[in-house]
Amino acid sequence: MLKGKKTLKVALAAIAATTLASGLLTGCSSGASAGTITYLTNQDAWTHADPQRNYTGRDIAWFGSYLNRTLTAYDRAPGAAGSAVVPDMATDTGRASNDNKTWEFTLRDGVTFEDGSAVTCEDIKYGVSRTFATDVITDGPTYAIGMLDIPTDPATGASTYKGPYSTDATNDVASFDKAITCSADHKTITFNLKRSVGDFNYTVTYLSFGPVPKAKDTGDQYDLSPVSTGPYKIKSYKAKDQMVLVRNDKWKADSDPLRAKRAFPDKIVVKFGVAAEVLDQTLLTDKNKTAVSLDALQPTNLTAVFDADGNPVKKYADRAINVYDPYVTYAAVNVKKLNCLPLRKAIYYAKDFKGLITLSGGQALAGDPADGAIKPLMGLDYAKTGLAEGDKDWKPEGNVEKAKALMDEAKTACPELYARATDPARGITYDTRDTEVAKKAAAIWIAALARVGITIKFNFIESGKYYAVVLDATKQGDLSAAGWAPDWANASTVIPELFTQEGGFPMSQNWDDPAYPAFKERVVANLSQADRKKQGAEWAALNQYAMDQQWIIPGVFSKTQEIWGSKIGGAFFWEPQGSLSFGDLYTK
Amino acid sequence: MFSKEAEQKITGHSPRELAWRRFKSNKVAIPALVIAVLISLAVIVAPLIYSVLGIDPEARDLSALDERGEIVGDSGGISWKHPFGVVPGIGYDTLARMLFGARVSFLIALAATFVTVILGLFFGIMGGYFRGRIDGVIGRFTDFLLAFPQFFMILALSAPLVDRIQRSGIAHDNEARILYLILIFSVFGWPYLSRIIRSQVISIRERDFVMSARALGASNTRILLKEVLPNVWTPIIIFVSLSLPGYLSAEAVFSYLGIGVQPPMPTLGVIIADSTHYMMNDATYFFIPSLTLILLVLVFNLLGDALRDALDPKSET
Numbered sequence: 001m002l003k004g005k006k007t008l009k010v011a012l013a014a015i016a017a018t019t020l021a022s023g024l025l026t027g028c029s030s031g032a033s034a035g036t037i038t039y040l041t042n043q044d045a046w047t048h049a050d051p052q053r054n055y056t057g058r059d060i061a062w063f064g065s066y067l068n069r070t071l072t073a074y075d076r077a078p079g080a081a082g083s084a085v086v087p088d089m090a091t092d093t094g095r096a097s098n099d100n101k102t103w104e105f106t107l108r109d110g111v112t113f114e115d116g117s118a119v120t121c122e123d124i125k126y127g128v129s130r131t132f133a134t135d136v137i138t139d140g141p142t143y144a145i146g147m148l149d150i151p152t153d154p155a156t157g158a159s160t161y162k163g164p165y166s167t168d169a170t171n172d173v174a175s176f177d178k179a180i181t182c183s184a185d186h187k188t189i190t191f192n193l194k195r196s197v198g199d200f201n202y203t204v205t206y207l208s209f210g211p212v213p214k215a216k217d218t219g220d221q222y223d224l225s226p227v228s229t230g231p232y233k234i235k236s237y238k239a240k241d242q243m244v245l246v247r248n249d250k251w252k253a254d255s256d257p258l259r260a261k262r263a264f265p266d267k268i269v270v271k272f273g274v275a276a277e278v279l280d281q282t283l284l285t286d287k288n289k290t291a292v293s294l295d296a297l298q299p300t301n302l303t304a305v306f307d308a309d310g311n312p313v314k315k316y317a318d319r320a321i322n323v324y325d326p327y328v329t330y331a332a333v334n335v336k337k338l339n340c341l342p343l344r345k346a347i348y349y350a351k352d353f354k355g356l357i358t359l360s361g362g363q364a365l366a367g368d369p370a371d372g373a374i375k376p377l378m379g380l381d382y383a384k385t386g387l388a389e390g391d392k393d394w395k396p397e398g399n400v401e402k403a404k405a406l407m408d409e410a411k412t413a414c415p416e417l418y419a420r421a422t423d424p425a426r427g428i429t430y431d432t433r434d435t436e437v438a439k440k441a442a443a444i445w446i447a448a449l450a451r452v453g454i455t456i457k458f459n460f461i462e463s464g465k466y467y468a469v470v471l472d473a474t475k476q477g478d479l480s481a482a483g484w485a486p487d488w489a490n491a492s493t494v495i496p497e498l499f500t501q502e503g504g505f506p507m508s509q510n511w512d513d514p515a516y517p518a519f520k521e522r523v524v525a526n527l528s529q530a531d532r533k534k535q536g537a538e539w540a541a542l543n544q545y546a547m548d549q550q551w552i553i554p555g556v557f558s559k560t561q562e563i564w565g566s567k568i569g570g571a572f573f574w575e576p577q578g579s580l581s582f583g584d585l586y587t588k
Numbered sequence: 589m590f591s592k593e594a595e596q597k598i599t600g601h602s603p604r605e606l607a608w609r610r611f612k613s614n615k616v617a618i619p620a621l622v623i624a625v626l627i628s629l630a631v632i633v634a635p636l637i638y639s640v641l642g643i644d645p646e647a648r649d650l651s652a653l654d655e656r657g658e659i660v661g662d663s664g665g666i667s668w669k670h671p672f673g674v675v676p677g678i679g680y681d682t683l684a685r686m687l688f689g690a691r692v693s694f695l696i697a698l699a700a701t702f703v704t705v706i707l708g709l710f711f712g713i714m715g716g717y718f719r720g721r722i723d724g725v726i727g728r729f730t731d732f733l734l735a736f737p738q739f740f741m742i743l744a745l746s747a748p749l750v751d752r753i754q755r756s757g758i759a760h761d762n763e764a765r766i767l768y769l770i771l772i773f774s775v776f777g778w779p780y781l782s783r784i785i786r787s788q789v790i791s792i793r794e795r796d797f798v799m800s801a802r803a804l805g806a807s808n809t810r811i812l813l814k815e816v817l818p819n820v821w822t823p824i825i826i827f828v829s830l831s832l833p834g835y836l837s838a839e840a841v842f843s844y845l846g847i848g849v850q851p852p853m854p855t856l857g858v859i860i861a862d863s864t865h866y867m868m869n870d871a872t873y874f875f876i877p878s879l880t881l882i883l884l885v886l887v888f889n890l891l892g893d894a895l896r897d898a899l900d901p902k903s904e905t
Contacts (some may be wrong), residue, residue: 002850277864298676300676303869304656355678359677359678364656365656442852444648447646447648
């Protein structure tokens with residue numbers, strides 16, 4: 001259900017910090033540098049191991065902890081402190097000038113690749129250049145393309161620079177060379193941006209702003225054997241089997257204060273393709289005491305681990321957590337197809353939030369009904385939108401009367417769409433992943449919308465292909481299950497991504513909506529807003545705007561559950577990445 | 589004493605009476621028959637049971653669940669309101685779901701059996717009666733089908749064939765999948781029956797009554813319908829009683845593997861597949877559907893065995 005990534009600050013601190021701070025402290029002091037940690041996952045392989053293609057919080061946290069160093073990184077601390085940016089390969093968190101349009105970072109001494117060669121500014125520049133090769137380097141974040149000062153083709157809106165693999169004579173290498181420049185000693189890298197970005201040092205925490213040695217680059221095959229700059233290196237990696245990491249003896253602890261004291265285990269193993277039920281039972285019965293799950297617990301097993309308040313039961317008290325993750329789930333509305341506000345509102349009011357949340361383990365485990373695309377954890381950027389619990393007409397199990405009234409309105413406002421939605425043979429379509437839980441959820445949706453006469457038909461899509469299908473405008477249905485997390489603690493990574501045509505996750509297809517031009521104008525203006533407080537208030541207002549237009553049907557401000565073996569120490573929830581801080585784990 | 593013995597000696601018995609006698613003497617036959625009839629009745633009159641018990645396969649009773657979707661109370665929420673308990677997480681009534689599911693499962697099994705019998709009968713009689721070239725072609729074709737790795741064919745053909753059915757517009761979604769299961773079960777099922785019927789027909793066609801009919805100038809059609817067909821009912825009855833539970837469990841297996849009918853529509857297989865996730869936390873919900881399927885298949889198999897012993901005591905099939 002989820003795409004995109006990361007972050008936030010505040011609030012969750014309460015949960016994560018109190019229950020887990022002790023873990024971190026013992027972790028640092030014990031320094032148990034031995035043992036093997038085994039990660040288990042149902043996935044056949046990593047979605048991507050290529051730093052320029054990695055884009056989920058969990059994977060970035062994992063690779064960032066062990067293999068990929070970046071200029072700056074999130075601090076390894078529980079609670080809100082984890083969202084602070086600290087220097088990693090760079091000596092500081094970056095120096096901005098020229099109205100935040102020029103950012104400069106200097107590399108530390110002793111930063112090397114796994115073959116011992118020094119990481120230079122050119123390696124980072126080459127790494128960033130790969131993002132522009134959008135035909136080869138797919139699925140990664142594209143902030144480099146959107147932010148670096150490189151002209152775009154006025155006809156297509158695409159960058160004139162096509163990446164390092166392009167042999168096209170028109171490839172605009174000159175502009176890219178001007179956008180990223182290196183000092184004579186190969187130590188200082190300068191990024192020239194097309195607009196002011198006050199938090200660019202958050203942007204470069206992405207692995208996609210990390211180094212790749214040009215000589216070792218194998219294009220899309222680099223995904224199978226990325227070169228390490230961290231304390232471990234890949235010994236073997238085979239899909240459907242396992243990945244083994246061993247210590248990188250060329251890594252120098254004194255060049256890496258962030259990881260120096262935390263390179264605990266001697267060996268790290270990731271086992272792929274573990275059946276979901278086997279995986280859960282391995283951890284629930286503590287069969288492998290040094291195992292850590294990379295996957296969410298299955299909803300059917302949640303109640304064995306957590307009590308009605310969402311706290312781990314005694315047996316799992318020190319090896320399971322239940323916390324808010326950075327995601328908001330929702331049903332993306334294809335506004336091009338559902339171009340009828342009363343109908344969209346009717347769907348929102350008819351939706352059975354209570355049934356769906358109960359199905360996922362209840363509010364304490366699944367999360368709270370969402371009132372928009374921005375989570376309260378975003379602090380500055382969040383304000384109540386008057387949806388969900390803030391709406392007097394809203395009912396957890398659905399407000400049938402209100403929805404029916406809206407349907408009557410839709411009947412006159414958009415008779416054609418009304419006829420389709422209420423025709424049992426046609427109806428409206430909902431895309432979702434082909435999972436067992438999704439199929440039960442489908443039954444709840446069907447029953448809920450049937451109460452107001454709407455027929456909804458489900459299109460179950462194979463999990464691995466889900467986003468490839470729904471992000472293809474020709475295949476996207478009327479509604480599509482989706483989830484999004486801000487890429488860092490600024491809703492500039494939410495509102496424009498979700499609701500503008502240029503966004504990275506533009507499933508709303510809302511650019512023909514009469515309400516769109518005014519919205520777009522405000523988004524563009526707010527991106528360059530220098531006053532962070534004003535910017536936050538405007539994001540909240542724009543979130544409200546999108547909800548007033550019902551450009552999404554909100555789901556939940558979701559929670560996540562993590563579980564690990566009894567001989568694993570140091571575990572805490574790393575808020576900005578929405579996962580465990582893998583690099584802090586050690587074997588007891 | 590005398591009179592009684594004499595009476596017994598002169599009593600005549602029709603083949604039907606003899607069969608019934610042999611059937612009754614089989615110790616498990618009568619209980620199996622009773623249970624099978626009861627289950628079949630329950631499935632047929634399911635809507636009546638819903639209204640009598642006040643249950644509904646589509647209704648979700650969230651009051652039977654706590655905030656987390658866990659069943660309130662012990663033993664899977666069994667109560668007067670929900671005789672077999674409720675489904676965790678979603679709050680369906682288990683009995684209503686099972687009755688509804690059994691209707692779908694029975695529909696698939698009965699339809700597949702029906703098509704299998706028609707095909708098997710047709711090709712078996714054709715091959716056995718006409719022999720020669722027709723028999724050769726049919727025989728090679730049945731060999732060809734029997735040599736197929738059926739299980740893998742059913743797995744492999746599932747996606748493309750269901751897609752084909754949907755695109756042709758005959759049926760959609762689960763209707764298309766039900767159609768697929770019926771088709772594929774029948775296509776791979778008929779060769780077995782066809783072979784039995786063929787051998788039966790080969791022996792019948794040489795019998796005197798067939799010869800006489802032919803001598804009297806009866807047409808092939810008449811001989812087939814009036815002389816041959818009435819004499820192959822025994823293997824058909826046995827085949828039906830044994831293939832019905834076979835198809836019921838096959839449906840469950842394929843639903844478990846995610847082929848065939850997809851949730852939210854329930855079938856026995858879909859319910860069992862779902863219930864396996866609750867094996868640890870809600871054992872009641874896991875055991876009730878599984879034991880029901882075992883019971884169902886068991887009684888139909890016992891019934892089939894008893895029928896075979898009664899109708900065809902010498903047969904080894």
